[in-house]
Amino acid sequence: MTDWSAPDAIDCADEQVFQTLLDRVETREKGNYFEYFAEGDEIHHDPGLRLSQHGNEEWMGQTLNHDPAYWRPDDARERGFDEPPAHPDYLLACVMGITVEDLSEKGGYFLGRTDVTFHRTAYPGTELDVTSTVVDTRTSSSRPDYGIVTWESVGRDRETGEELVAYERTNMIPRREPVASDGGERQRSAARADGSGAVADESSPSEAATPDLPSTLVAPEGGTFEDFRVALERARDNGAAVAYRHERGRTMDERLVAGLPLATLNTARQHHNRDVMADSPSGDIVAYGDVTRSIALAHARSDEATFRERRFENERFHDFVTLGDTIYGFSRVLDCDGEAGPDHTGAVTFEHVAFNQDSTPVYSGRRTALITRQ
Ligand SMILES: C/C(=C\C(=O)O)C(=O)SCCNC(=O)CCNC(=O)[C@H](O)C(C)(C)COP(=O)(O)OP(=O)(O)OC[C@H]1O[C@@H](n2cnc3c(N)ncnc32)[C@H](O)[C@@H]1OP(=O)(O)O
Numbered sequence: 001m002t003d004w005s006a007p008d009a010i011d012c013a014d015e016q017v018f019q020t021l022l023d024r025v026e027t028r029e030k031g032n033y034f035e036y037f038a039e040g041d042e043i044h045h046d047p048g049l050r051l052s053q054h055g056n057e058e059w060m061g062q063t064l065n066h067d068p069a070y071w072r073p074d075d076a077r078e079r080g081f082d083e084p085p086a087h088p089d090y091l092l093a094c095v096m097g098i099t100v101e102d103l104s105e106k107g108g109y110f111l112g113r114t115d116v117t118f119h120r121t122a123y124p125g126t127e128l129d130v131t132s133t134v135v136d137t138r139t140s141s142s143r144p145d146y147g148i149v150t151w152e153s154v155g156r157d158r159e160t161g162e163e164l165v166a167y168e169r170t171n172m173i174p175r176r177e178p179v180a181s182d183g184g185e186r187q188r189s190a191a192r193a194d195g196s197g198a199v200a201d202e203s204s205p206s207e208a209a210t211p212d213l214p215s216t217l218v219a220p221e222g223g224t225f226e227d228f229r230v231a232l233e234r235a236r237d238n239g240a241a242v243a244y245r246h247e248r249g250r251t252m253d254e255r256l257v258a259g260l261p262l263a264t265l266n267t268a269r270q271h272h273n274r275d276v277m278a279d280s281p282s283g284d285i286v287a288y289g290d291v292t293r294s295i296a297l298a299h300a301r302s303d304e305a306t307f308r309e310r311r312f313e314n315e316r317f318h319d320f321v322t323l324g325d326t327i328y329g330f331s332r333v334l335d336c337d338g339e340a341g342p343d344h345t346g347a348v349t350f351e352h353v354a355f356n357q358d359s360t361p362v363y364s365g366r367r368t369a370l371i372t373r374q
Pocket residue numbers: 100104105108109110111112113139140141142143148170171172184266268270286287288289290315316317318319320321
């Protein structure tokens with residue numbers, strides 16, 4: 001009888017032999033199907049991650065979050081930090097990145113996140129300890145191959161146990177036995193595939209119902225809390241809205257799409273496996289939602305005197321972002337609260353939208369930040 005464990009028994013370098021082997025072997029799969037998750041389950045995410053100064057600077061540099069308080073000690077002290085902290089977008093992306101292997105590596109899209117609350121400032125060197133609790137599971141009525149799962153995740157300082165950030169996130173997760181193929185073919189990918197770039201629409205723009213919008217859109221004159229407050233008052237007196245776009249754009253390259261998520265231990269194939277993603281509706285790897293959002297927020301922050309990030313709500317990822325897409329930012333001011341935060345700041349609530357070169361919204365979310373008064 002052949003001893004198949006003998007080193008020379010099988011020539012794995014022979015293409016034909018190897019092909020046959022690949023056809024016969026079982027694949028050791030990664031990730032969990034929808035059926036794995038039950039309401040109330042708590043999942044502790046190993047291996048954790050240590051926030052690093054390098055990772056922090058790489059994240060900020062690449063996403064255009066060029067705020068020196070996060071790398072210059074004098075600027076950090078002026079902003080009330082003991083030393084340069086981890087940027088909140090980097091912290092959040094790391095906390096979520098660690099969870100992907102257990103929660104969403106099987107595939108399916110990150111649909112949204114809400115109740116993102118920063119409890120404490122985190123500093124480079126902090127080791128993260130992250131747990132998630134399943135808060136809801138439901139089948140998708142539009143896509144029978146998928147379920148929709150919501151988890152509450154909490155990122156803590158492993159050493160002190162203190163809560164740093166918490167949020168609720170929702171993903172589409174493949175079911176163990178899909179009844180049909182993806183079902184997720186998108187108009188946009190179809191347009192790309194036929195090379196026309198045109199998206200079929202039964203009604204022409206002129207025929208489409210005109211949405212009810214304010215005729216005047218006001219932009220604040222500067223980026224201080226007072227600028228936002230004055231703009232909002234002026235707009236309210238005139239039945240207008242405070243809304244404006246930011247000039248900068250950032251084109252998605254490999255470093256952003258594959259590099260940044262991997263640095264947060266995000267193992268979602270969507271971001272780094274071009275082979276698998278070639279057969280997906282996007283036709284290529286797609287950006288980590290936290291990267292897309294961070295870029296649009298960076299554009300917004302470059303036009304304001306940010307003091308602290310407080311909270312994000314109703315974050316949605318509307319469409320995928322692939323290599324070569326360019327991310328721009330749009331902001332609308334919803335509220336100004338002069339009573340919140342230290343005396344030299346006020347809280348501003350924005351709606352931010354990330355959109356691509358075709359003006360397609362890819363992310364939207366509500367953000368409350370403390371903005372310096374003058
Ligand atoms: C970290 C990570 C992955 C990971 O984690 O590992 C990532 O970074 S990955 C990249 C970022 N991500 C994306 O690139 C997604 C871009 N996006 C799209 O490509 C489209 O959006 C779509 C194809 C996903 C859907 O497209 P669409 O079919 O037009 O979407 P909708 O019909 O609006 O939603 C369908 C069903 O999701 C329900 N639903 C929607 N949003 C929410 C929400 N916020 N909370 C609860 N349920 C929600 C909806 O209620 C409907 O439910 P039903 O199926 O039951 O009707």
